[in-house]
Amino acid sequence: MIGNDIVDLMQSRLESNWQRKGFLEKIFTDNEQLLIANDREPEIMVWLLWSMKEAAYKIYNRQTKTREFIPKKLACTILSKDRFHASGRVACLENTYPTESAITKDSIHTVAVSSIANLVDVIEIENKGIRKDGNGLPYFPTSNNIIQDVSISHHGRFEKVVAIRMDVQTKS
Secondary structure, X not given: OEEEEEEEHHHHHHHOOOOOOOHHHHHOOHHHHHHHHHOOOHHHHXXXXXXXXXXXXXXXXXXXXXXXXXXXXXXXXXXXXXOOEEEEEEEEOOEEEEEEEEEOXXXXXXXXEOOHHHHHHEEEOOOOOOEEOOOOOEEEXXXXXXXXXXXXXXXXXXXXXXXXXXXXXXXX
Protein backbone atom coordinates (compact mmCIF):
# COMPACT_ATOMS: atom_id res chain seq x y z
CA MET A 1 0.00 0.00 0.00
CA ILE A 2 1.05 3.56 -0.65
CA GLY A 3 0.33 7.08 0.55
CA ASN A 4 1.79 10.45 -0.32
CA ASP A 5 1.55 14.09 0.64
CA ILE A 6 2.79 17.30 -0.96
CA VAL A 7 3.15 20.60 0.87
CA ASP A 8 3.38 23.81 -1.12
CA LEU A 9 5.58 25.88 1.19
CA MET A 10 4.34 29.20 -0.19
CA GLN A 11 0.71 28.13 0.33
CA SER A 12 1.43 26.84 3.84
CA ARG A 13 2.90 30.24 4.76
CA LEU A 14 -0.33 31.89 3.65
CA GLU A 15 -2.72 29.39 5.28
CA SER A 16 -1.06 28.15 8.45
CA ASN A 17 0.65 29.93 11.30
CA TRP A 18 2.55 26.99 12.76
CA GLN A 19 4.05 29.32 15.39
CA ARG A 20 0.70 30.19 16.95
CA LYS A 21 0.08 29.08 20.52
CA GLY A 22 -0.96 25.46 20.79
CA PHE A 23 -0.41 24.47 17.14
CA LEU A 24 2.67 22.29 17.67
CA GLU A 25 1.26 20.72 20.84
CA LYS A 26 -1.96 19.73 19.04
CA ILE A 27 -0.26 18.08 16.05
CA PHE A 28 3.14 16.80 17.16
CA THR A 29 4.43 14.39 19.82
CA ASP A 30 6.93 15.65 22.42
CA ASN A 31 9.82 14.07 20.46
CA GLU A 32 8.64 15.70 17.21
CA GLN A 33 8.41 19.07 18.96
CA LEU A 34 12.05 18.63 20.03
CA LEU A 35 13.04 17.88 16.42
CA ILE A 36 11.33 21.11 15.34
CA ALA A 37 12.88 23.20 18.13
CA ASN A 38 16.39 21.88 17.42
CA ASP A 39 16.32 22.10 13.62
CA ARG A 40 18.14 24.89 11.74
CA GLU A 41 14.99 25.39 9.68
CA PRO A 42 12.08 24.69 12.04
CA GLU A 43 9.49 25.61 9.40
CA ILE A 44 10.83 22.93 7.04
CA MET A 45 10.84 20.37 9.86
CA VAL A 46 7.20 21.21 10.71
CA TRP A 47 6.05 20.55 7.15
CA LEU A 48 8.33 17.54 6.71
CA LEU A 49 6.82 15.87 9.78
CA TRP A 50 3.32 16.91 8.71
CA SER A 51 3.80 15.41 5.23
CA MET A 52 5.15 12.19 6.76
CA LYS A 53 2.06 11.93 8.99
CA GLU A 54 -0.32 12.64 6.10
CA ALA A 55 1.33 10.12 3.77
CA ALA A 56 1.26 7.40 6.44
CA TYR A 57 -2.32 8.27 7.41
CA LYS A 58 -3.45 7.58 3.85
CA ILE A 59 -2.23 3.99 4.20
CA TYR A 60 -3.74 3.65 7.69
CA ASN A 61 -7.07 4.94 6.35
CA ARG A 62 -6.97 2.49 3.44
CA GLN A 63 -6.20 -0.39 5.82
CA THR A 64 -8.80 0.44 8.47
CA LYS A 65 -11.44 2.36 6.46
CA THR A 66 -11.49 4.68 9.49
CA ARG A 67 -11.42 8.46 9.06
CA GLU A 68 -10.32 10.29 12.18
CA PHE A 69 -8.08 13.16 13.23
CA ILE A 70 -5.15 11.39 14.95
CA PRO A 71 -1.95 13.35 14.24
CA LYS A 72 -0.37 12.56 17.62
CA LYS A 73 -0.99 8.82 17.12
CA LEU A 74 1.23 9.05 14.03
CA ALA A 75 4.72 9.25 15.53
CA CYS A 76 7.52 10.23 13.16
CA THR A 77 11.15 9.19 13.33
CA ILE A 78 13.73 10.81 11.08
CA LEU A 79 16.39 8.29 10.05
CA SER A 80 18.39 10.64 7.82
CA LYS A 81 17.96 14.18 6.56
CA ASP A 82 19.84 16.69 4.45
CA ARG A 83 18.75 19.82 2.57
CA PHE A 84 17.04 17.88 -0.23
CA HIS A 85 15.98 14.52 1.16
CA ALA A 86 14.76 12.77 4.29
CA SER A 87 14.15 9.14 5.17
CA GLY A 88 12.06 8.10 8.09
CA ARG A 89 9.24 6.03 9.43
CA VAL A 90 5.87 6.70 10.98
CA ALA A 91 4.46 4.47 13.69
CA CYS A 92 0.69 4.29 14.08
CA LEU A 93 -0.67 1.83 16.61
CA GLU A 94 0.77 -1.57 15.56
CA ASN A 95 1.86 -0.39 12.09
CA THR A 96 5.10 1.19 10.89
CA TYR A 97 5.27 2.96 7.54
CA PRO A 98 8.67 3.72 5.93
CA THR A 99 8.88 7.15 4.27
CA GLU A 100 11.01 9.02 1.75
CA SER A 101 10.75 12.78 1.32
CA ALA A 102 12.00 15.18 -1.34
CA ILE A 103 12.64 18.72 -0.10
CA THR A 104 12.88 21.67 -2.49
CA LYS A 105 12.71 25.42 -1.97
CA ASP A 106 9.05 25.27 -3.04
CA SER A 107 7.69 22.00 -1.67
CA ILE A 108 8.04 18.91 0.45
CA HIS A 109 6.81 15.65 -1.03
CA THR A 110 6.65 12.50 1.08
CA VAL A 111 5.82 8.95 0.04
CA ALA A 112 4.94 6.29 2.61
CA VAL A 113 4.61 2.56 1.96
CA SER A 114 3.46 -0.40 4.01
CA SER A 115 6.64 -2.37 3.24
CA ILE A 116 10.15 -0.91 3.03
CA ALA A 117 10.87 -3.12 0.00
CA ASN A 118 8.32 -1.08 -1.99
CA LEU A 119 10.12 2.27 -1.56
CA VAL A 120 12.36 1.61 -4.56
CA ASP A 121 9.35 0.72 -6.72
CA VAL A 122 7.31 3.89 -6.26
CA ILE A 123 6.37 5.55 -9.55
CA GLU A 124 4.65 8.80 -10.34
CA ILE A 125 1.69 8.44 -12.69
CA GLU A 126 -0.71 10.75 -14.49
CA ASN A 127 -4.03 11.60 -12.92
CA LYS A 128 -6.01 9.91 -15.72
CA GLY A 129 -8.43 7.03 -15.41
CA ILE A 130 -8.26 7.02 -11.64
CA ARG A 131 -11.46 6.08 -9.84
CA LYS A 132 -12.57 6.06 -6.21
CA ASP A 133 -14.07 3.13 -4.36
CA GLY A 134 -17.08 3.28 -2.03
CA ASN A 135 -14.87 4.67 0.74
CA GLY A 136 -13.50 7.44 -1.49
CA LEU A 137 -10.10 5.75 -1.84
CA PRO A 138 -8.39 6.20 -5.23
CA TYR A 139 -7.42 3.28 -7.41
CA PHE A 140 -6.49 2.60 -11.00
CA PRO A 141 -8.29 -0.28 -12.73
CA THR A 142 -5.85 -2.17 -14.96
CA SER A 143 -6.59 -4.02 -18.19
CA ASN A 144 -6.26 -7.42 -16.48
CA ASN A 145 -8.84 -6.52 -13.79
CA ILE A 146 -6.28 -5.92 -11.06
CA ILE A 147 -6.97 -2.90 -8.92
CA GLN A 148 -3.86 -0.80 -8.37
CA ASP A 149 -3.88 1.39 -5.27
CA VAL A 150 -2.80 4.96 -5.96
CA SER A 151 -2.30 7.96 -3.73
CA ILE A 152 -3.22 11.46 -4.80
CA SER A 153 -2.05 14.60 -3.06
CA HIS A 154 -2.42 18.23 -4.02
CA HIS A 155 -1.69 21.45 -2.25
CA GLY A 156 -1.40 24.90 -3.71
CA ARG A 157 0.53 24.73 -6.99
CA PHE A 158 1.41 21.05 -6.77
CA GLU A 159 -0.16 17.65 -7.37
CA LYS A 160 1.46 14.24 -7.04
CA VAL A 161 -0.07 10.90 -7.99
CA VAL A 162 1.96 7.84 -7.04
CA ALA A 163 1.66 4.06 -7.16
CA ILE A 164 3.83 0.99 -6.68
CA ARG A 165 4.94 -0.59 -9.97
CA MET A 166 2.44 -3.33 -10.84
CA ASP A 167 5.00 -6.03 -11.69
CA VAL A 168 6.30 -5.67 -8.14
CA GLN A 169 2.87 -5.62 -6.50
CA THR A 170 1.76 -8.82 -8.15
CA LYS A 171 4.89 -10.67 -6.99
CA SER A 172 4.60 -9.69 -3.33
